[in-house]
Amino acid sequence: MTEETKAPGMDVPIAAPIVTTDEQNLVVSFLQFIRQKVSHNQATPEQAEALEVAIQCLEHSFALTDASYAFQPSRPILELFKSAEGVPEGENSMPTPSEADIAQANKLKEEGNDLMKASQFDAAVQKYNAAIKLNRDPVYFCNRAAAYCRLEQYDLAIQDCRTALALDASYSKAWGRMGLAYSCQNRYEHAAEAYKKALELEPNQESYKNNLKIAEDKLKEMENARPAQGANPLAGLFGAMGGGGMGGMPGMPNMNALLSEPGLMEAASQLMNDPGLSGMFQNMMSGQGSIADLMAAGQQMAARMQETNPELIENLRRQFGPGGEGGQGGPPPPSAPPQ
Numbered sequence: 389m390t391e392e393t394k395a396p397g398m399d400v401p402i403a404a405p406i407v408t409t410d411e412q413n414l415v416v417s418f419l420q421f422i423r424q425k426v427s428h429n430q431a432t433p434e435q436a437e438a439l440e441v442a443i444q445c446l447e448h449s450f451a452l453t454d455a456s457y458a459f460q461p462s463r464p465i466l467e468l469f470k471s472a473e474g475v476p477e478g479e480n481s482m483p484t485p486s487e488a489d490i491a492q493a494n495k496l497k498e499e500g501n502d503l504m505k506a507s508q509f510d511a512a513v514q515k516y517n518a519a520i521k522l523n524r525d526p527v528y529f530c531n532r533a534a535a536y537c538r539l540e541q542y543d544l545a546i547q548d549c550r551t552a553l554a555l556d557a558s559y560s561k562a563w564g565r566m567g568l569a570y571s572c573q574n575r576y577e578h579a580a581e582a583y584k585k586a587l588e589l590e591p592n593q594e595s596y597k598n599n600l601k602i603a604e605d606k607l608k609e610m611e612n613a614r615p616a617q618g619a620n621p622l623a624g625l626f627g628a629m630g631g632g633g634m635g636g637m638p639g640m641p642n643m644n645a646l647l648s649e650p651g652l653m654e655a656a657s658q659l660m661n662d663p664g665l666s667g668m669f670q671n672m673m674s675g676q677g678s679i680a681d682l683m684a685a686g687q688q689m690a691a692r693m694q695e696t697n698p699e700l701i702e703n704l705r706r707q708f709g710p711g712g713e714g715g716q717g718g719p720p721p722p723s724a725p726p727q
Contacts, residue, residue, distance in 0.1 A: 407450050415450045416457055417465040419443055424464075485523040493523040500531060509538045526552035530562045537569055545569040560589035564596055571603055576610070579603040 500515030516532035536545035549566035567582035583600035
């Protein structure tokens with residue numbers, strides 16, 4: 389069961405991510421490693437500042453408290469890593485595989501390919517992992533990226549493609565697979581760039597041409613769905629809700645008055661420059677989102693507004709809340725029937 393927390397300034401609970409104690413202890417061990425590195429003056433002031441921000445982000449993301457640091461690893465995490473991986477002290481280059489290593493790695497890669505055909509994607513990832521341990525062949529990374537795509541782990545797939553390209557800059561298939569992963573995330577601008585790179589290396593590859601056209605068409609759709617510059621950023625979202633009390637529903641604020649509130653519109657325009665929020669609202673306006681998406685976007689926007697302009701939010705509550713100038717006082721909602 390997930391814990392519930394409340395977004396800043398909101399009464400609506402949001403689900404917190406599931407974090408296990410083992411994961412928290414792992415992060416504590418890593419943060420201890422970072423703090424020791426900084427305290428030993430092994431980081432520049434700029435790096436130390438960036439690391440402090442990273443520590444705060446990780447503590448927040450993994451719900452760490454002061455009590456979490458009661459866990460102390462039996463050995464420093466770096467020692468555990470070197471022991472588990474068998475990395476020689478100070479090694480900074482990839483080892484040269486032997487002929488036996490290459491033969492075994494290819495065997496593992498083929499087994500991974502068979503597992504892909506059988507839709508056993510997690511098992512395929514493990515085979516590619518084992519192959520990569522023996523030989524850092526870009527093909528293995530690209531194949532693992534395909535498995536990650538099937539598992540909908542697109543960020544991991546993109547990183548594998550980037551690693552494959554770091555090993556072989558002329559590997560067109562890695563660009564093509566990266567384009568696929570970006571497309572699955574609806575990041576069509578990045579997808580189009582990846583397909584263009586693939587076509588530079590293989591100009592006659594029809595699949596890259598077709599996928600590039602799809603990505604570019606999606607980009608055009610998104611451009612057309614964006615509100616005109618200077619237009620009310622919320623008008624398109626709420627226009628279908630009716631001119632008065634949101635489709636005439638009693639107890640709801642007057643949408644015409646709400647949308648004409650200058651402070652709200654200025655704050656909304658600024659927030660629409662946020663790529664994350666902008667993408668969510670574009671999906672809603674183009675008909676790709678659901679009611680749940682709408683509520684999530686609204687919650688995020690309200691939370692951001694509460695953080696950046698709490699006076700505006702309080703003014704809106706007074707003006708448009710129940711009994712306010714723009715709202716309509718209505719009877720309380722019926723209580724749930726007894727079970």
